[in-house]
Amino acid sequence: MKKLPVDAWHQKHGKMVEFAGWEMPLWYEGIREEHLAVRNGIGAFDVSHMGEIIVSGKDALSFLQWTTTNDIKKPPPISGTYALVLNERGAIKDETLVYNMGDDTYMVVCDAVAVPKLVAHFTTLKNTIEQFSTVDLTITDKTEHMCLFSIQGPKAQQLCISLFGVDIMDMWWFQAKKIKHNGASIILSKSGYTGENGFELFFDVIKDKSDVATSLWEEILKKGEPYGIKPCGLGARDTLRIESGYTLYGHETQEKQVLSEDVDEVTPLEAGLDFAISFDKDFIGKQALLIQKERGVTYHLAHFTLLDKAIPREGDKIIKHGNVIGEITSGTKSPLTGSAIAIGRIKSGVTGMVSIEVRGTPRKARIVSPPFYDPKKYGACREVEI
Amino acid sequence: MSKGKYEVREGLMYTKDHEWIMIKDDVFTVGITDYASREMGDIAFVELPEVGKAMKKGDLLCEIESVKAVSEIRSPFDCTIKEVNKEVEDAPEALSEDPFGTWIVRLENVVDQMNLLNDKEYAKLLDSLDD
Numbered sequence: 092m093k094k095l096p097v098d099a100w101h102q103k104h105g106k107m108v109e110f111a112g113w114e115m116p117l118w119y120e121g122i123r124e125e126h127l128a129v130r131n132g133i134g135a136f137d138v139s140h141m142g143e144i145i146v147s148g149k150d151a152l153s154f155l156q157w158t159t160t161n162d163i164k165k166p167p168p169i170s171g172t173y174a175l176v177l178n179e180r181g182a183i184k185d186e187t188l189v190y191n192m193g194d195d196t197y198m199v200v201c202d203a204v205a206v207p208k209l210v211a212h213f214t215t216l217k218n219t220i221e222q223f224s225t226v227d228l229t230i231t232d233k234t235e236h237m238c239l240f241s242i243q244g245p246k247a248q249q250l251c252i253s254l255f256g257v258d259i260m261d262m263w264w265f266q267a268k269k270i271k272h273n274g275a276s277i278i279l280s281k282s283g284y285t286g287e288n289g290f291e292l293f294f295d296v297i298k299d300k301s302d303v304a305t306s307l308w309e310e311i312l313k314k315g316e317p318y319g320i321k322p323c324g325l326g327a328r329d330t331l332r333i334e335s336g337y338t339l340y341g342h343e344t345q346e347k348q349v350l351s352e353d354v355d356e357v358t359p360l361e362a363g364l365d366f367a368i369s370f371d372k373d374f375i376g377k378q379a380l381l382i383q384k385e386r387g388v389t390y391h392l393a394h395f396t397l398l399d400k401a402i403p404r405e406g407d408k409i410i411k412h413g414n415v416i417g418e419i420t421s422g423t424k425s426p427l428t429g430s431a432i433a434i435g436r437i438k439s440g441v442t443g444m445v446s447i448e449v450r451g452t453p454r455k456a457r458i459v460s461p462p463f464y465d466p467k468k469y470g471a472c473r474e475v476e477i
Numbered sequence: 478m479s480k481g482k483y484e485v486r487e488g489l490m491y492t493k494d495h496e497w498i499m500i501k502d503d504v505f506t507v508g509i510t511d512y513a514s515r516e517m518g519d520i521a522f523v524e525l526p527e528v529g530k531a532m533k534k535g536d537l538l539c540e541i542e543s544v545k546a547v548s549e550i551r552s553p554f555d556c557t558i559k560e561v562n563k564e565v566e567d568a569p570e571a572l573s574e575d576p577f578g579t580w581i582v583r584l585e586n587v588v589d590q591m592n593l594l595n596d597k598e599y600a601k602l603l604d605s606l607d608d
Contacts, residue, residue: 106518121573122544123519326518326544400522400566402542423544424521431521450540450547 095139096238096296096304105324111203113140116324125327126334126426129285130469132319133244135311136328139304142206142234143293146213147196149227155189155197158216160359160376162369168193171200171265171282173367175344175359176209177376181383182346182356185209186338186364188282190267198233198278198293202340206234238296238304242311243289243331245473246318251290254314255279259290264471275303285328286335286462286470330423333434335470336394336461338362342405342420343392343434361388361436390417390436394461395447397431399454403447409435410446410453419447425463432463483603484511486577490590491599492553497577498593504559505584509541509550512603514576517543520569525561526582532556534589539581541572553592556584 093113095101105116116137118125128134146155155163161174171190175183185205190198201209213230220226242250251259255270259281262268267280275294283289297303312320329339338344344362347355358376359368360383368380397403403422408415417437425432433447433456446453467474485491490498495513499506514520524540532538532552541548560583565571571579594602 106515117545118518121519123570123573330544400524402521402544402547424519426519 093140093235095137097137097308100305100308101137104322108325110325111140113203115140116322118324118326119322122324122326122330123426125321125323126330128319128321129244129287129323129327129331130427130464131245133242133246133250133315134285134321134323134327135308135315136241136243136323137239137308138241138291138328139238139296140203140234141239142199142201142203142209142232143237143239144199144201144206144210144213145196145229145231145233146199147194147229147231149195151195151197151228154213154217154226154228155199156372157374158213159187159189160368160374161189162372163189163191163197166191166265169267169269169278169280170263171267171280173265175364175367176201176212177359177374177380178346178356179375179379180346180356181358181360181376181379183340183344183359183362183364184212184346185340186344186367188265190278190280200239203234204341206232233295236296238292238294240292240308240311241283241289242292242315243283243285243323244287244318246315246320247287247289250311250315250318250320251279254311273303273306275307284335284337285331286337286464287331288471329421330426333421333423333432334425334427334463336434336463338364338392338434339421343436357436358383358388360384361390361392363392388439391439392420393417393435393437393441393458394463395419395433395435395445395456396428396459396463397433397447397454397456399456400431401449401452401454402431403433403435403449403454403456407433407435408448409437409456410448411441416441416445427464427469483515484577485596485600485603487596489577489596490593491596491602492593493602494551494553496550496553498553499580500590503585503587505556505587505590506580507538507550507582507584508580509572509576510599511576512606513548514573517541517546517548518573519544520572523565523569523572523581525563525566526558528558528561530558531586532558532584541569550581552584554584554590555586555588557586559583559585 159174278293409417419435422433
Protein backbone atom coordinates (compact mmCIF):
# COMPACT_ATOMS: atom_id res chain seq x y z
CA MET A 92 0.00 0.00 0.00
CA LYS A 93 1.28 3.49 -0.86
CA LYS A 94 1.79 5.89 2.01
CA LEU A 95 1.24 9.64 2.17
CA PRO A 96 4.37 11.76 2.70
CA VAL A 97 3.20 12.75 6.18
CA ASP A 98 2.01 9.22 6.95
CA ALA A 99 3.46 9.18 10.47
CA TRP A 100 1.33 12.18 11.48
CA HIS A 101 -1.85 10.60 10.10
CA GLN A 102 -1.09 7.26 11.76
CA LYS A 103 -0.79 9.02 15.08
CA HIS A 104 -3.95 11.14 14.81
CA GLY A 105 -6.34 9.44 12.45
CA LYS A 106 -8.29 6.31 11.66
CA MET A 107 -6.62 4.90 8.57
CA VAL A 108 -8.20 2.99 5.69
CA GLU A 109 -7.13 1.67 2.33
CA PHE A 110 -8.36 3.78 -0.57
CA ALA A 111 -7.33 3.39 -4.22
CA GLY A 112 -4.09 1.65 -3.21
CA TRP A 113 -3.19 4.30 -0.62
CA GLU A 114 -3.31 4.22 3.15
CA MET A 115 -5.45 7.25 3.91
CA PRO A 116 -6.99 8.96 6.93
CA LEU A 117 -10.77 8.34 7.04
CA TRP A 118 -11.28 10.69 9.97
CA TYR A 119 -9.46 12.16 12.96
CA GLU A 120 -12.06 13.53 15.35
CA GLY A 121 -15.13 12.43 13.46
CA ILE A 122 -16.72 13.00 10.06
CA ARG A 123 -19.46 15.30 11.33
CA GLU A 124 -17.12 17.61 13.27
CA GLU A 125 -14.70 17.81 10.36
CA HIS A 126 -17.50 18.44 7.87
CA LEU A 127 -18.91 21.29 9.97
CA ALA A 128 -15.43 22.79 10.44
CA VAL A 129 -15.21 23.20 6.64
CA ARG A 130 -18.71 24.68 6.37
CA ASN A 131 -18.28 27.07 9.30
CA GLY A 132 -14.56 27.86 9.35
CA ILE A 133 -11.78 25.82 7.84
CA GLY A 134 -10.54 22.28 7.29
CA ALA A 135 -7.25 20.86 6.00
CA PHE A 136 -7.05 17.73 3.87
CA ASP A 137 -4.00 15.73 2.85
CA VAL A 138 -5.05 14.51 -0.58
CA SER A 139 -1.58 13.64 -1.87
CA HIS A 140 -3.05 10.41 -3.27
CA MET A 141 -4.62 12.46 -6.08
CA GLY A 142 -2.91 11.93 -9.41
CA GLU A 143 -0.68 14.45 -11.18
CA ILE A 144 0.22 13.57 -14.75
CA ILE A 145 2.53 16.06 -16.45
CA VAL A 146 2.03 16.39 -20.20
CA SER A 147 4.66 18.54 -21.88
CA GLY A 148 6.17 19.37 -25.25
CA LYS A 149 5.26 21.38 -28.35
CA ASP A 150 2.36 19.02 -29.07
CA ALA A 151 1.05 18.86 -25.50
CA LEU A 152 -1.78 21.34 -26.07
CA SER A 153 -3.18 19.67 -29.18
CA PHE A 154 -2.78 16.27 -27.51
CA LEU A 155 -4.82 17.37 -24.49
CA GLN A 156 -7.39 19.15 -26.64
CA TRP A 157 -7.93 15.82 -28.40
CA THR A 158 -8.04 13.73 -25.19
CA THR A 159 -10.24 15.96 -22.99
CA THR A 160 -13.69 17.51 -23.43
CA ASN A 161 -13.13 21.12 -22.42
CA ASP A 162 -11.25 23.90 -24.20
CA ILE A 163 -8.02 24.03 -22.23
CA LYS A 164 -6.47 26.58 -24.62
CA LYS A 165 -8.43 29.45 -23.09
CA PRO A 166 -7.09 29.90 -19.55
CA PRO A 167 -3.67 31.60 -19.35
CA PRO A 168 -0.82 30.18 -17.29
CA ILE A 169 -1.14 29.34 -14.50
CA SER A 170 -4.75 28.24 -14.28
CA GLY A 171 -6.83 25.13 -14.60
CA THR A 172 -9.80 23.89 -16.57
CA TYR A 173 -12.25 21.25 -15.40
CA ALA A 174 -12.28 18.69 -18.21
CA LEU A 175 -13.36 15.10 -18.69
CA VAL A 176 -11.44 12.30 -20.34
CA LEU A 177 -13.84 10.13 -22.35
CA ASN A 178 -13.58 6.81 -24.08
CA GLU A 179 -14.64 6.44 -27.72
CA ARG A 180 -18.21 5.66 -26.62
CA GLY A 181 -18.43 9.00 -24.85
CA ALA A 182 -18.30 7.45 -21.37
CA ILE A 183 -16.30 9.12 -18.64
CA LYS A 184 -12.82 7.69 -17.96
CA ASP A 185 -12.22 10.32 -15.29
CA GLU A 186 -12.97 13.87 -14.21
CA THR A 187 -9.82 16.00 -14.21
CA LEU A 188 -8.42 19.48 -13.73
CA VAL A 189 -5.96 20.42 -16.47
CA TYR A 190 -3.56 23.20 -15.43
CA ASN A 191 -1.80 25.25 -18.05
CA MET A 192 1.59 25.69 -16.37
CA GLY A 193 3.15 27.70 -19.22
CA ASP A 194 6.13 26.65 -21.40
CA ASP A 195 4.10 23.95 -23.17
CA THR A 196 3.58 22.15 -19.88
CA TYR A 197 0.28 20.94 -18.49
CA MET A 198 -0.56 19.21 -15.22
CA VAL A 199 -3.52 16.84 -15.32
CA VAL A 200 -4.89 16.34 -11.80
CA CYS A 201 -7.00 13.20 -11.65
CA ASP A 202 -8.54 10.71 -9.23
CA ALA A 203 -6.06 8.33 -7.58
CA VAL A 204 -7.95 5.29 -8.81
CA ALA A 205 -7.73 6.50 -12.42
CA VAL A 206 -4.00 7.26 -12.56
CA PRO A 207 -2.77 3.95 -14.06
CA LYS A 208 -5.56 3.88 -16.61
CA LEU A 209 -5.08 7.50 -17.73
CA VAL A 210 -1.31 7.09 -18.01
CA ALA A 211 -1.90 3.97 -20.12
CA HIS A 212 -4.53 5.75 -22.24
CA PHE A 213 -2.29 8.75 -22.92
CA THR A 214 0.76 6.58 -23.58
CA THR A 215 -1.11 4.32 -26.00
CA LEU A 216 -2.31 7.34 -27.94
CA LYS A 217 1.18 8.81 -28.02
CA ASN A 218 2.59 5.49 -29.28
CA THR A 219 -0.13 5.34 -31.93
CA ILE A 220 0.79 8.79 -33.22
CA GLU A 221 4.46 7.82 -33.28
CA GLN A 222 3.66 4.96 -35.67
CA PHE A 223 2.99 7.54 -38.38
CA SER A 224 4.67 10.74 -37.35
CA THR A 225 7.02 12.36 -34.89
CA VAL A 226 5.52 14.03 -31.90
CA ASP A 227 7.03 16.34 -29.26
CA LEU A 228 5.26 14.99 -26.21
CA THR A 229 6.33 13.70 -22.80
CA ILE A 230 3.96 12.03 -20.35
CA THR A 231 5.18 11.76 -16.76
CA ASP A 232 3.28 10.38 -13.80
CA LYS A 233 4.34 12.53 -10.82
CA THR A 234 1.66 11.26 -8.42
CA GLU A 235 4.07 9.64 -6.00
CA HIS A 236 6.45 12.58 -6.12
CA MET A 237 3.95 15.29 -5.30
CA CYS A 238 2.15 16.40 -2.18
CA LEU A 239 -1.29 17.96 -2.28
CA PHE A 240 -2.80 19.71 0.74
CA SER A 241 -6.25 21.23 0.47
CA ILE A 242 -7.40 24.08 2.72
CA GLN A 243 -11.14 24.56 2.49
CA GLY A 244 -13.79 26.73 4.06
CA PRO A 245 -14.96 30.35 4.42
CA LYS A 246 -11.81 31.17 6.44
CA ALA A 247 -9.38 29.47 3.99
CA GLN A 248 -8.45 32.72 2.26
CA GLN A 249 -7.58 34.47 5.51
CA LEU A 250 -5.40 31.57 6.60
CA CYS A 251 -3.56 31.41 3.27
CA ILE A 252 -2.85 35.14 3.42
CA SER A 253 -1.45 34.79 6.94
CA LEU A 254 0.53 31.67 5.94
CA PHE A 255 2.09 32.86 2.72
CA GLY A 256 1.74 36.66 2.82
CA VAL A 257 0.84 36.76 -0.88
CA ASP A 258 -1.95 38.62 -2.58
CA ILE A 259 -4.66 36.09 -3.35
CA MET A 260 -7.73 38.28 -2.96
CA ASP A 261 -8.31 38.69 -6.70
CA MET A 262 -7.57 35.15 -7.81
CA TRP A 263 -10.28 33.52 -9.89
CA TRP A 264 -11.47 29.94 -9.37
CA PHE A 265 -8.85 27.47 -10.72
CA GLN A 266 -6.20 30.18 -10.96
CA ALA A 267 -2.83 29.27 -9.47
CA LYS A 268 0.33 31.06 -8.37
CA LYS A 269 3.86 29.82 -7.83
CA ILE A 270 5.08 30.77 -4.38
CA LYS A 271 8.10 30.04 -2.22
CA HIS A 272 7.64 29.05 1.38
CA ASN A 273 10.41 27.93 3.73
CA GLY A 274 12.48 26.81 0.77
CA ALA A 275 9.69 24.80 -0.86
CA SER A 276 8.23 25.75 -4.26
CA ILE A 277 4.46 25.56 -3.99
CA ILE A 278 1.75 25.86 -6.62
CA LEU A 279 -1.08 27.60 -4.77
CA SER A 280 -4.35 27.01 -6.59
CA LYS A 281 -7.77 28.42 -5.78
CA SER A 282 -9.73 25.21 -6.03
CA GLY A 283 -11.31 22.35 -4.11
CA TYR A 284 -14.25 19.99 -4.10
CA THR A 285 -16.19 20.82 -0.95
CA GLY A 286 -18.56 23.50 -2.24
CA GLU A 287 -16.65 26.06 -0.20
CA ASN A 288 -14.02 28.55 -1.18
CA GLY A 289 -10.58 27.01 -0.81
CA PHE A 290 -6.98 26.64 -1.84
CA GLU A 291 -4.87 23.65 -2.82
CA LEU A 292 -1.10 23.42 -2.41
CA PHE A 293 0.87 21.28 -4.84
CA PHE A 294 4.55 20.74 -4.15
CA ASP A 295 7.29 18.23 -4.87
CA VAL A 296 8.16 15.61 -2.32
CA ILE A 297 11.89 15.76 -1.97
CA LYS A 298 13.26 12.31 -1.24
CA ASP A 299 14.35 11.81 2.36
CA LYS A 300 12.98 15.25 3.10
CA SER A 301 9.41 14.37 3.95
CA ASP A 302 9.88 16.70 6.93
CA VAL A 303 9.23 19.61 4.53
CA ALA A 304 5.73 18.24 4.03
CA THR A 305 5.28 17.44 7.71
CA SER A 306 6.37 20.88 8.87
CA LEU A 307 4.07 22.59 6.34
CA TRP A 308 1.16 20.37 7.43
CA GLU A 309 1.80 21.20 11.07
CA GLU A 310 2.23 24.89 10.29
CA ILE A 311 -1.15 24.95 8.49
CA LEU A 312 -2.84 23.39 11.52
CA LYS A 313 -1.03 25.67 13.97
CA LYS A 314 -1.70 28.92 12.08
CA GLY A 315 -5.27 27.76 11.45
CA GLU A 316 -6.04 27.35 15.14
CA PRO A 317 -7.51 30.87 15.56
CA TYR A 318 -9.92 30.01 12.71
CA GLY A 319 -10.98 26.71 14.28
CA ILE A 320 -9.15 24.57 11.73
CA LYS A 321 -9.54 20.79 11.86
CA PRO A 322 -7.60 18.14 9.94
CA CYS A 323 -10.18 16.37 7.78
CA GLY A 324 -10.19 12.85 6.39
CA LEU A 325 -11.68 11.15 3.35
CA GLY A 326 -14.98 10.69 5.21
CA ALA A 327 -15.67 14.42 5.42
CA ARG A 328 -14.30 14.92 1.91
CA ASP A 329 -17.02 12.56 0.66
CA THR A 330 -19.90 13.98 2.75
CA LEU A 331 -18.93 17.53 1.68
CA ARG A 332 -18.90 16.70 -2.02
CA ILE A 333 -22.19 14.78 -1.77
CA GLU A 334 -23.81 17.66 0.13
CA SER A 335 -22.62 19.96 -2.67
CA GLY A 336 -24.15 17.61 -5.24
CA TYR A 337 -20.77 16.98 -6.91
CA THR A 338 -20.02 13.87 -8.95
CA LEU A 339 -17.22 11.44 -8.16
CA TYR A 340 -15.62 9.09 -10.64
CA GLY A 341 -16.46 5.46 -9.81
CA HIS A 342 -19.83 6.49 -8.41
CA GLU A 343 -21.76 9.08 -10.44
CA THR A 344 -19.45 8.91 -13.44
CA GLN A 345 -17.82 5.83 -14.90
CA GLU A 346 -17.01 3.69 -17.87
CA LYS A 347 -17.66 0.00 -18.27
CA GLN A 348 -18.72 -0.98 -14.81
CA VAL A 349 -21.98 -2.83 -14.66
CA LEU A 350 -24.41 -1.17 -12.27
CA SER A 351 -27.73 -2.34 -13.65
CA GLU A 352 -29.11 -3.85 -16.81
CA ASP A 353 -29.71 -0.49 -18.41
CA VAL A 354 -26.78 1.58 -17.19
CA ASP A 355 -23.20 0.47 -17.45
CA GLU A 356 -21.46 3.60 -18.59
CA VAL A 357 -22.10 7.26 -17.94
CA THR A 358 -21.58 10.08 -20.40
CA PRO A 359 -21.22 13.75 -19.44
CA LEU A 360 -24.71 14.42 -20.84
CA GLU A 361 -26.19 11.86 -18.42
CA ALA A 362 -24.11 13.15 -15.50
CA GLY A 363 -25.14 16.79 -16.01
CA LEU A 364 -21.57 17.77 -16.86
CA ASP A 365 -22.43 19.48 -20.16
CA PHE A 366 -20.66 22.62 -18.91
CA ALA A 367 -17.32 20.80 -19.27
CA ILE A 368 -17.81 19.99 -22.96
CA SER A 369 -16.63 22.23 -25.76
CA PHE A 370 -18.37 21.04 -28.92
CA ASP A 371 -16.41 23.66 -30.91
CA LYS A 372 -13.36 21.39 -30.90
CA ASP A 373 -12.79 17.72 -31.75
CA PHE A 374 -12.07 15.22 -29.01
CA ILE A 375 -12.30 11.50 -28.31
CA GLY A 376 -15.91 10.62 -27.59
CA LYS A 377 -17.42 13.64 -29.33
CA GLN A 378 -19.15 11.64 -32.07
CA ALA A 379 -20.85 9.45 -29.48
CA LEU A 380 -22.01 12.50 -27.54
CA LEU A 381 -23.41 14.12 -30.69
CA ILE A 382 -25.45 10.98 -31.41
CA GLN A 383 -26.68 10.87 -27.82
CA LYS A 384 -27.54 14.56 -27.94
CA GLU A 385 -29.71 13.96 -31.00
CA ARG A 386 -31.44 10.90 -29.54
CA GLY A 387 -31.81 12.38 -26.06
CA VAL A 388 -30.56 10.89 -22.81
CA THR A 389 -32.59 8.13 -21.20
CA TYR A 390 -30.95 8.43 -17.76
CA HIS A 391 -29.75 11.39 -15.81
CA LEU A 392 -28.39 12.16 -12.35
CA ALA A 393 -30.83 13.20 -9.66
CA HIS A 394 -30.48 14.33 -6.06
CA PHE A 395 -32.65 13.04 -3.22
CA THR A 396 -33.55 14.15 0.27
CA LEU A 397 -34.97 11.32 2.38
CA LEU A 398 -38.04 11.91 4.53
CA ASP A 399 -37.20 8.74 6.51
CA LYS A 400 -34.23 8.05 8.76
CA ALA A 401 -32.01 5.73 6.72
CA ILE A 402 -29.05 6.31 4.44
CA PRO A 403 -29.37 4.99 0.88
CA ARG A 404 -26.19 3.26 -0.23
CA GLU A 405 -24.66 2.76 -3.67
CA GLY A 406 -26.70 0.24 -5.65
CA ASP A 407 -29.99 0.75 -3.74
CA LYS A 408 -32.96 0.70 -6.11
CA ILE A 409 -35.07 3.78 -6.81
CA ILE A 410 -38.76 3.02 -7.31
CA LYS A 411 -41.71 4.98 -8.65
CA HIS A 412 -45.23 3.53 -9.07
CA GLY A 413 -43.86 0.05 -8.32
CA ASN A 414 -41.23 0.14 -11.07
CA VAL A 415 -37.47 0.30 -10.65
CA ILE A 416 -36.45 3.58 -12.31
CA GLY A 417 -32.83 3.83 -11.24
CA GLU A 418 -30.06 3.29 -8.71
CA ILE A 419 -28.32 5.20 -5.96
CA THR A 420 -24.69 6.12 -6.65
CA SER A 421 -23.79 7.90 -3.36
CA GLY A 422 -25.56 8.51 -0.07
CA THR A 423 -24.85 9.97 3.35
CA LYS A 424 -26.38 11.95 6.16
CA SER A 425 -26.06 15.70 5.73
CA PRO A 426 -24.40 17.03 8.86
CA LEU A 427 -25.96 20.42 8.12
CA THR A 428 -29.59 19.39 7.72
CA GLY A 429 -29.58 16.10 9.64
CA SER A 430 -31.43 14.42 6.77
CA ALA A 431 -30.23 11.49 4.73
CA ILE A 432 -29.27 12.65 1.23
CA ALA A 433 -28.32 10.77 -1.90
CA ILE A 434 -27.35 11.02 -5.55
CA GLY A 435 -28.51 8.49 -8.09
CA ARG A 436 -29.28 7.78 -11.71
CA ILE A 437 -32.91 7.73 -12.77
CA LYS A 438 -34.88 7.51 -15.99
CA SER A 439 -35.21 10.93 -17.54
CA GLY A 440 -38.39 12.85 -16.86
CA VAL A 441 -39.09 11.51 -13.38
CA THR A 442 -39.80 14.22 -10.80
CA GLY A 443 -41.36 14.60 -7.37
CA MET A 444 -41.52 11.80 -4.83
CA VAL A 445 -39.89 8.38 -5.18
CA SER A 446 -39.15 5.39 -2.96
CA ILE A 447 -35.63 4.17 -2.32
CA GLU A 448 -35.26 0.59 -1.20
CA VAL A 449 -32.80 0.74 1.70
CA ARG A 450 -31.93 -2.71 3.06
CA GLY A 451 -35.23 -4.12 1.85
CA THR A 452 -37.43 -1.33 3.20
CA PRO A 453 -38.92 1.32 0.88
CA ARG A 454 -38.03 4.82 2.12
CA LYS A 455 -39.71 8.03 0.98
CA ALA A 456 -37.52 10.53 -0.83
CA ARG A 457 -38.01 13.77 -2.69
CA ILE A 458 -36.10 14.75 -5.84
CA VAL A 459 -34.38 18.09 -5.18
CA SER A 460 -31.91 20.44 -6.87
CA PRO A 461 -28.34 20.49 -5.57
CA PRO A 462 -26.66 21.69 -3.44
CA PHE A 463 -28.33 20.15 -0.41
CA TYR A 464 -27.40 23.19 1.69
CA ASP A 465 -28.80 26.70 1.48
CA PRO A 466 -26.39 28.45 -0.93
CA LYS A 467 -27.20 31.79 0.68
CA LYS A 468 -25.79 30.55 3.98
CA TYR A 469 -23.12 28.03 2.96
CA GLY A 470 -20.71 27.38 0.12
CA ALA A 471 -18.43 29.59 -1.96
CA CYS A 472 -21.26 31.95 -2.97
CA ARG A 473 -22.67 32.49 0.52
CA GLU A 474 -24.17 35.86 1.28
CA VAL A 475 -23.60 35.57 5.01
CA GLU A 476 -20.18 36.74 6.15
CA ILE A 477 -18.43 34.65 8.77
CA MET B 478 -13.32 10.34 19.49
CA SER B 479 -9.63 11.04 19.69
CA LYS B 480 -7.30 8.12 19.21
CA GLY B 481 -6.01 6.39 22.31
CA LYS B 482 -6.88 3.67 24.74
CA TYR B 483 -10.50 2.58 24.81
CA GLU B 484 -12.55 3.17 27.89
CA VAL B 485 -13.87 0.20 29.87
CA ARG B 486 -16.23 0.99 32.75
CA GLU B 487 -15.89 -1.01 35.93
CA GLY B 488 -18.93 -2.83 37.25
CA LEU B 489 -20.56 -3.33 33.84
CA MET B 490 -20.88 -6.61 31.97
CA TYR B 491 -19.89 -6.88 28.30
CA THR B 492 -20.51 -8.97 25.21
CA LYS B 493 -17.73 -9.97 22.87
CA ASP B 494 -19.58 -7.93 20.23
CA HIS B 495 -18.79 -4.74 22.19
CA GLU B 496 -22.08 -4.00 23.93
CA TRP B 497 -22.12 -3.01 27.60
CA ILE B 498 -24.80 -4.37 29.89
CA MET B 499 -25.89 -3.05 33.28
CA ILE B 500 -27.86 -5.57 35.30
CA LYS B 501 -30.21 -4.29 38.01
CA ASP B 502 -33.25 -6.09 39.46
CA ASP B 503 -33.35 -8.54 36.54
CA VAL B 504 -33.49 -5.68 34.05
CA PHE B 505 -30.64 -5.61 31.51
CA THR B 506 -29.78 -2.17 30.17
CA VAL B 507 -27.79 -2.34 26.91
CA GLY B 508 -25.58 0.16 25.15
CA ILE B 509 -22.50 0.11 22.92
CA THR B 510 -18.96 0.42 24.21
CA ASP B 511 -16.45 3.17 23.55
CA TYR B 512 -14.63 0.77 21.21
CA ALA B 513 -17.79 -0.01 19.19
CA SER B 514 -18.72 3.66 18.98
CA ARG B 515 -15.27 4.68 17.77
CA GLU B 516 -15.13 1.85 15.26
CA MET B 517 -18.49 2.92 13.81
CA GLY B 518 -17.54 6.57 13.54
CA ASP B 519 -20.25 9.20 13.36
CA ILE B 520 -23.57 7.59 14.17
CA ALA B 521 -26.30 8.90 11.91
CA PHE B 522 -29.46 6.95 12.70
CA VAL B 523 -30.64 4.30 15.15
CA GLU B 524 -33.54 1.96 14.50
CA LEU B 525 -35.06 0.66 17.73
CA PRO B 526 -37.15 -2.48 18.26
CA GLU B 527 -40.78 -2.56 19.41
CA VAL B 528 -41.42 -2.51 23.15
CA GLY B 529 -42.87 -5.81 24.35
CA LYS B 530 -41.36 -7.83 21.54
CA ALA B 531 -39.96 -11.24 22.47
CA MET B 532 -36.44 -11.86 21.17
CA LYS B 533 -34.43 -15.02 20.62
CA LYS B 534 -30.69 -15.01 21.08
CA GLY B 535 -29.20 -13.65 17.86
CA ASP B 536 -32.33 -11.78 16.74
CA LEU B 537 -31.85 -8.25 15.45
CA LEU B 538 -32.06 -5.96 18.45
CA CYS B 539 -31.39 -2.69 16.68
CA GLU B 540 -29.60 -1.23 13.70
CA ILE B 541 -27.05 1.49 14.17
CA GLU B 542 -26.26 3.36 11.01
CA SER B 543 -23.10 5.40 10.80
CA VAL B 544 -22.12 7.68 7.95
CA LYS B 545 -19.98 4.87 6.53
CA ALA B 546 -21.83 1.63 7.33
CA VAL B 547 -24.65 -0.15 9.12
CA SER B 548 -24.04 -2.21 12.26
CA GLU B 549 -26.55 -4.73 13.49
CA ILE B 550 -26.80 -5.26 17.21
CA ARG B 551 -27.92 -8.84 17.87
CA SER B 552 -29.65 -9.88 21.06
CA PRO B 553 -27.09 -11.63 23.30
CA PHE B 554 -29.84 -13.82 24.83
CA ASP B 555 -33.54 -14.73 24.79
CA CYS B 556 -35.45 -11.82 26.30
CA THR B 557 -38.31 -9.34 25.99
CA ILE B 558 -37.91 -5.66 25.11
CA LYS B 559 -38.95 -3.74 28.22
CA GLU B 560 -38.09 -0.22 27.18
CA VAL B 561 -36.32 1.66 24.38
CA ASN B 562 -34.46 4.97 24.59
CA LYS B 563 -36.38 7.17 22.15
CA GLU B 564 -33.84 9.94 22.71
CA VAL B 565 -31.19 8.11 20.69
CA GLU B 566 -33.56 8.10 17.72
CA ASP B 567 -33.73 11.88 17.82
CA ALA B 568 -30.12 12.50 18.86
CA PRO B 569 -28.06 9.48 17.73
CA GLU B 570 -24.84 11.49 18.03
CA ALA B 571 -25.10 10.88 21.82
CA LEU B 572 -23.88 7.33 21.08
CA SER B 573 -20.71 8.80 19.56
CA GLU B 574 -20.21 11.44 22.22
CA ASP B 575 -21.02 9.45 25.36
CA PRO B 576 -21.46 5.74 24.62
CA PHE B 577 -21.41 4.62 28.26
CA GLY B 578 -23.85 7.32 29.28
CA THR B 579 -26.32 6.50 26.51
CA TRP B 580 -28.43 3.38 26.85
CA ILE B 581 -30.27 1.94 23.87
CA VAL B 582 -32.68 -0.76 25.13
CA ARG B 583 -33.76 -2.34 28.41
CA LEU B 584 -34.44 -6.06 28.39
CA GLU B 585 -36.36 -8.33 30.77
CA ASN B 586 -37.17 -12.04 31.03
CA VAL B 587 -33.56 -12.71 30.17
CA VAL B 588 -32.57 -16.35 29.69
CA ASP B 589 -28.96 -17.62 29.55
CA GLN B 590 -26.66 -14.72 30.27
CA MET B 591 -23.71 -17.07 30.88
CA ASN B 592 -21.58 -15.77 28.02
CA LEU B 593 -21.14 -12.24 29.30
CA LEU B 594 -17.68 -10.89 30.13
CA ASN B 595 -16.81 -8.84 33.18
CA ASP B 596 -14.84 -5.60 32.81
CA LYS B 597 -11.44 -7.29 33.22
CA GLU B 598 -12.23 -9.97 30.66
CA TYR B 599 -13.52 -7.35 28.24
CA ALA B 600 -10.40 -5.19 28.72
CA LYS B 601 -8.33 -8.28 27.90
CA LEU B 602 -10.40 -8.82 24.74
CA LEU B 603 -9.71 -5.21 23.67
CA ASP B 604 -5.99 -5.67 24.28
CA SER B 605 -6.00 -8.69 21.99
CA LEU B 606 -7.48 -6.63 19.14
CA ASP B 607 -4.53 -5.11 17.43
CA ASP B 608 -5.56 -1.76 16.06
